[in-house]
Amino acid sequence: MNAAAVDTATLDTDPLRDSNLYFNRELSQLDFNFRVLAQAQDPQVPLLERLRYLCISCTNLDEFFEIRAGTLRHAQDLGLAPGADGLPPATVLSRIHDRAAELVKAQYECWNEILRPALGDAGVRVLSRDAWDERQTQWLRAYFRDEIMPVLSPLGLDPAHPFPKILNKSLNIVVVLEGKDAFGRAGHLAIVRAPRSLPRIIQLPESISGGPHDFVFLSSVLSVFVDELFPGMKVKGAYQFRVTRNSELIVDEDEVENLALALRDELVGRGYLRAMRLEIAEQCPPPIVRTLLENFDLPENAVYRINGPVNLNRVIQVYDLVQRPELKFPPFQPRLLRDSETIFDRISDGDVLLHHPFDSFAPVLELIKQAAEDPNVLAIKQTLYRAGKDSPIVEQLVQAARNGKDVTVVVELRARFDEEANLGLADRLQDAGVQVVYGVVGYKTHAKMLLIVRREGRKLRRYVHLGTGNYHSGTARVYTDFGLLTADPDIGADVHQIFQQLSGLAPLIKLKRLLQSPFTLHAGVLKRIDRETRHAKAGKPARIIAKMNALNEPQVIRALYLASQAGVQIDLIVRGACTLRPGLPGISDNIRVRSIVGRFLEHHRVYWFGNDGDPDLFCSSADWLERNLLRRVETGFPILVPELAARVFDEALANYLADNLNAWELQSDGGYRRVTPQGDAPPHSAQASLLADLCG
Known part of the structure; x- marks a missing residue:
């Protein structure tokens, strides 16, 4: 994410279009998952909630490859021009691999070295295959024969049996075989696909395990007992793998008479679209990896070797299966309206x-x-x-x-x-x-x-x-x-x-009253930013505070840069991707960007413009993204009652700007720094304060 320093001597006639002033959206979105993972690493968060955050970071990464990386690959194929950041799709895809590899390494270190041991200490054990005792092994073997084996259809690879279609994000085992089967066919490789009907997490009976919360991954059971699928042959190795595919549906709406029918047709093949990523067991031999890469038409940098289950996000089932209130966030009762006749x-x-x-x-x-x-x-x-x-x-x-x-x-x-x-x-x-x-x-x-x-x-x-x-x-x-x-x-x-x-x-x-995309919302936001800029130039108080999920619209960012240069004080609360680069002297030094990651997913969009003491406040369905402002039907609605507008400001803006426990500040180099209480400032969590004030 490090951006090169801005060379003001080489800027064109519009210096605010310089690509060094903009972060890449995809890389910024990818970095959000490090902030989610930090919640899993935080010992102050209840243990099962930490497990949930780990799984969210894994699921988010899946979706990132399915959508963001898939869209980039499509842009590369079409030869589309770079965005405001100036990075061509091929460069972004390469950087995605490097950054995603760091994230995957951190996820599995969190699982193997922190959460799995801590869960075990708390009586919630997710047992690796080398930890099964004799009784557990016998029970799991019987479970495999009775519940798993009947629904498996192993496929030996030979000229009559080419590589099978592999469904997006499905669990699979590639098996290395030695010997001959009943037909005299020499074994080499076989693929075992785990049907989606099978549970990915298996709970052991307390009578067998000795504890109420002992679990095993399906992938471990398949790997250990896969030899039973190939009698008379020797299994030399069994390696789990998973492929993530592009899942972005592309329907040319101008060319179809019935969008519903067109989408139904597209959905049939969604699970088998272009491969984007291959996750495979860490110890899988290079020749097997090359075979898989060739089959999926993937480059070397699309491989992620995994030290653990390839579908780590499936451990979220443990969160639902374990009823241990002390290991979760305390429950709360949402506030109800006062009684009325209707x-x-x-x-x-x-x-x-x-x-x-x-x-x-x-x-x-x-x-x-x-x-x-x-x-x-x-x-x-x-x-x-x-x-x-x-x-x-x-x-x-x-x-x-x-x-x-x-x-x-x-x-x-x-x-x-x-x-x-x-x-x-x-x-x-x-x-x-x-x-x-x-x-x-x-x-x-x-x-x-x-x-x-x-x-x-x-x-x-x-x-x-x-x-x-x-x-x-x-x-x-x-x-x-x-x-x-x-x-x-x-x-x-x-x-x-x-x-x-x-x-x-x-x-x-x-x-x-309303602002509407794609007609007046974009223009309305630009108009109000410009108004604050004019106030600042006239020596009047000028302030903008906005909260949203993501920000990348270049015209809005340039308007914010101009406002900052005029002296407007700007605070942006952006949960995920932000392509604006704050803190640049003379350009964005009056802009501060923070991200809040806590118990609840931050989702509301609020725009506040000071307007020299007569503020405008809008809530909206739209982030300040190109797609939301220019290519979607969205609304921005004003809060007209002063008392309610004050509530929105206090609860969603001032409250979140005061957060020093769950906030991260975006730095000018693209990194995020976690905010901590400074000096005599008391610890403050925006979400916790709302729970206490509104639900207490």
Whole structure:
């Protein structure tokens, strides 16, 4: 991540376009996982939660290769020009390998040297094959014969049996054989694929193991007993491996008549797209590795030799199987709204701000439930990006349609890794009579909007929910997000127009309160940054504070650089990738960037502009990324009630800027430095303080 020093003597007419002023997004995103892994290494975090963080870092790395690295490889094939950082895709891919190798090494050191021994000391043992005693070995052999062997289909490689297709991220064993089988065929190599129906973590019975929490990896069992699959032959070696493939679906929406059908076709082959990474047992001989690389058409630097299970993330099952409250974060009860006759009465009394997970998601569910049942409700319109399996929201929308409401749902079919689930829920909604819309060709609908039209006396009134996060009950308990419930007429009219635009062929619309991508959100952010710049040049107080998941949009970054040069004080709270380079004298020395990694996934997006004492504050579904600001349908919504705006500022901005326990500061060389309490400053965790203040 080290960037070369900026040579101001060689800058062109627009010095803020110099590539040395920008970090690479992919490398910045990859580095986020080191901050996640640091939570697994932190002895102050409960032990099973540390295990969870380790697994998250592994799963994140999988997705990074599936999406970010896969997209880079595609860009390399197409000969696309570098981005603002000036690095060609081939260079980035090479640097990804080096940095990912460091991460993998750190992950397995954390597992082998820290977490596995600590778990064992706490009575949670994940036993390696050399630790099995005789009784455990006998039980596992019987388990292999009874539960595993019947579903395996080993494939010996010869001219009649070419290398099989290997599914993305599946567990496999390559077996080196010696001797001949019943047909007189000489053995050399065989592949054993572990079906997805098999559990990757096997729990030993307490009667066999002597403890209630003893586990074994399926990969260990396969490797030890694989000889039983090849009677009469000698197994010279068995080595687990796993291949990660590009999983980015590419559908030319302009060339298809039915996006849903096109996606269904693409999903069939997703698991067998281009290989991006090969993980293999550390001791696997080089000739076997070369054979695998040739089969997967991978270069040497795509190999990651693993000192442990290749699917380490599967140990997350231990977290769920072990009910030891003292080894996990203490439970909490989200705050509920005060009682009202109906949720409509509560919203009529004034806007409601929900701060998840500290505030319950129940009011959102209750709003949809009451709308489905209320005879005065005429119409419900909602966007769904990720709803989750067995979503109660989908159930209520189905019920609303059956109750005669006019229900329109904008389902984003291209929500990454949720495409299949969203196709299923779209079918279910359509079968119930819901009007399902797939959004706008070329633009993912990422906005989080709910609109309810209700007859009250002689008038129709609009009730709205706008959020920074998805309509997903599960993530609402582990992601930090804001939701606004309002009956404000202007906001209601804006949301209505956006839905009309999404479901029809409406012209460009002029909104009163909301900012909308791809039309006014980008310009609105630039306009407000420029306003702060002008305030600073006029000698007025000028300040910008923004919180988001990622930042890479070059025009926004250049505007922030100009604001910094004018004297605007800028604090950015960016959880993941950030391509802005802070702390450069004369360019970004008034910009500070921090990342918060804690118990909950930081997910809300908040933009605050000081505006000489009359601040603007927006919550949004959009990060300051090119895709969100320019190629998606997003919303930014103002918090109009001063008391609620003050809450957002205090809880999500000032609170997080004061964090000195879970914060990391981005340095001008691209590294992150962990923040610690300085001087007399007391320790402060933003998330812990919210738990204490809102849920205590």
